[in-house]
Amino acid sequence: MLRLTYILSLWLGTYFMKRFLKMFFPILFIGIIISTIVFNKRIMLCYGIAEKYISLKNHIWATNQKFDIETSSNSMNYSDVVYKNTNGTSLTLDIYGPIKQVYSSSPVLLYVHGGSFAYGDKSIPNALSPVLDTFREQGYTIISTSYELMKDKENFNKQISDVKDTIRWIYKNNSAYNFDTNEIGIIGVSSGAHLSLMAGYSAEGEFTDDSELSKYPSKVKYLIDFASPTDLGLLNTRGLNYDLSKIFSSITNKENIMKQYNPINYVNSTIPTTLIIHSSLDATVPYESSKKLYDSCIELNAKAELITLNSTVHDLSSISNDDIISISEGLLKFVIFNSPL
Secondary structure, X not given: OHHHHHHHHHHHHHHHHHHHHHHHXXXXXXXXXXXXXXXXXXXXXXXXXXXXXXXXXXXXXXXXXXXXXXXXOOOOOEEEEEEEEEOOEEEEEEEEOOXXXXXXXXXXXXXXXXXXXXXXXXXXXXXXXXXXHHHHHOOOEEEEEOOOOOOOOOOHHHHHHHHHHHHHHHHHOHXXXXXXXXXXXXXXXOHXXXXXXXXXXXXXXXXXXXXXXXHOOOOOOEEEEEOOOOOHHHOOOOOOOHHHHHHHHOOOOHHHHHHHHOHHHHOOOOOOEEEEXXXXXXXXXXXXXXXXXXXXXXXXXXXXXXXXXXXXXXXXXXOOHHHHHHHHHHHHHHXXXXXXO
């Protein structure tokens, strides 16, 4: 009797296992097909970027190439597009359109240059061009904007408003240029990263300048911060040149400026996902500035990642191949995971 019971239970187990496997594999196959369809664009983006990343890594290691960070990319589609006129000055942006039409409307990466708030222009450095061109090949639009540089005195409010007005211009002109306004990210460098964080973290109605553009949203999906002074009180202001000394000496109420224009003061759980990239050897904008921002984001349940570089100073002039790879890999992976499906 026991033997019969054992044989019967064994037969039933085998029977139900066969039925399970018979149902499981078709369901698994259908699931793979559905996942491939749903995530097709992200899979293709990941494949294209992985291929470019491997090529970039092999090229750097094989040739020991150093990036020229002084020159810039010239392959733009629209140059010096005026996005607003204020104070008798036209402010412009450059548009680098998608190389391939992957999406029905194009995700946008906005680049905001650095330069101590007083210098620089919207030219994209060659150090960033290979990475940004990879996204253009996968259907992204890159926009590089200008903002009113500081002269003689502090003007944080105007500069932040300029960056936010650029975002508002993207919303206003989404049909004309086929932009996907649900997929806007910002890449900012140094002082440009500070302005980007302020633009992305502050509320919709804050920091307006152009009355027409103020009617449009300024929401972004994610931010990429290269060495932003997230706490202005940590900046090394010793030994500044004449222009910068004049600007910083014009600040009469430092406490109020720190409160109003420190991105770290705007962190909450709803801010855009943020990737922070900073060198531990930076003496101009201390690494502590980025670490404080990252810690604040984690404490307040905001989504943030931190990539620490170990070979270069603030201007990336002595950057190692390992750190170039770290930047490229971290940047590409971050945008992939924040890309449209």
